Amino acid sequence: MLPRMKEQVQSTKVLENYPTTLKPVEVPAPYHVENGKMVLKPATSKLWGIASWCCLVSVSLFCKIFLKLCTSSTTVYNEESFLELLMDPKRTRPILTVSNHTSTIDDPLIWGSLPLR
Template identity: 40%
Template sequence: MGRKMEWAAKRMHLGGIPRKMVFVAVGAFSKVVATVLNTTTVHNPDTLLQLVHHRPPGVPLITVSNHVSTLDDPVLWGFKSFPTSDSKLARWVLAAEDICFRNMAFSYFFRLGKCIPITRGGGIFQEHMNEALERLSEGEWLHTFPEGKVSQEDAPIRRLKWGTASLIDRAPVTPIVLPIFHHGLHEVMPEKFFRGKRPPVPLWNKRINIVVGEPIEFNLPQMRQIAAAAASHDKTLPITGWPSLHGLDEGAQRCLYRDISKRIQVVMENLRGFSKRIFRSS
């Protein structure tokens, strides 16, 4: 099956005008929700802004965050100093196909918004993951929610899906990986507001707290060697027919993606603890 409405995601589709219109409108909405209706505090925003504006040419950026509401993207980028209306600087984002691409109108809108459809449960080698790799190969910024689904429980970061780890490993140029943790958007858009449904509009007078971490360093050549050695001693790893990558068979890839994901999870959990301490003291 071909990629879903990929033509609408191209930068110069209809001269780029529809994309610009979407980002201006959605950017304005994000600013209103984040800075007018609610109070948003961002810790270490300069690290994110520097990487969005000035990272080395050709070097991709992957940001990862927890996922607490359907408004996380785009409101996460609605804080005062962020260029929300600049479609050239904007992130690409992996978006759930069954939610954002359920009809032609939604598909067109979210494609203009630089969303890449992902089938949950479709595996790390599904067609649109290749599209995400293409964006990374162009030095673009990609945002992912590696937990894989919305959770509004006050609980530790769940075990991460391996899609983000596979993109880090498979990208032609190793991406800069920046972790982000946010708190408060679950109150702006609660999943069970009335009769088990979300509110029709975002709620207001809430506090949103965003903590931007520091880039996570991955020594991938070394991690691949360790994964290959670990896989050779673990005969319980499932084999489903993955292609060999970087000289690693499927078992070694599974070990590698598990290790990358665990490292991201630990960093995000540390950010969660930091965020909770700040939230209690403010």
């Protein structure tokens, strides 16, 4: 792996009483400098897309099997409106889900409750 060059990055949070300075900093691997700001590179490689799809499908199928075999019933409120929004071909913004507690299983279980298409 080649060493990364130090690039000039300007802080985006500059207080008005403090002078703006440019300091050389090392930009970590998944980021790049764009217009003086450090931004995350989008994952656009074909391998990343295939791996991401495989991960999403396998987790969804596992959760679908879990919901069928390990629960007596599953109720998803507002499922029709959620599916309508999810499948909208004109949608340009991502969908953000929010939980009222700390959990990492909510979204995968929602994926498992979605109908196969």
